[in-house]
Amino acid sequence: MEAVLDVLKANATGDAAHAAWHGVLNRYGLTKESRIGYSIGVGYSPDWGEHTIRIRPGDTTPIPENAVIHVILGMWMEDWGMELSETIHVRANDAVCLTNFPRAVHVKN
Secondary structure, eight states: OHHHHHHOSTTOBHHHHHHHHHHHHHTTTOOOOSOOEEEOSTTSOOOTTOOSOEESTTOOOBOOTTOEEEEEEEEEOSSOEEEEEEEEEEOSSOEEESOOOOOOOOOOO
16 A cells, blocks of 8 residues: 555655555565545546546546545455555645544454
């Protein structure tokens, strides 16, 4: 999540944010080509055609200042899975989480 937050700011692209996440995954021999985030809020109603802000490979649309994005970093494998989710406010020079919730990892066997 920190790698994605470090990239997100006004005019960043979904491709750049996804590449930051993929850089972390590469260290562990993992890959994820699907989207890891999308716009939320009254200005972005649900759209099956994906005509909204998207955090995914190849999306070079600039993310506007004050966008609110749900970033969901999930990996669902055959014998394990994880999910980390934050609602993020994109500002001119950075991005901030709208919640203050610990990101501790809990292992369940």
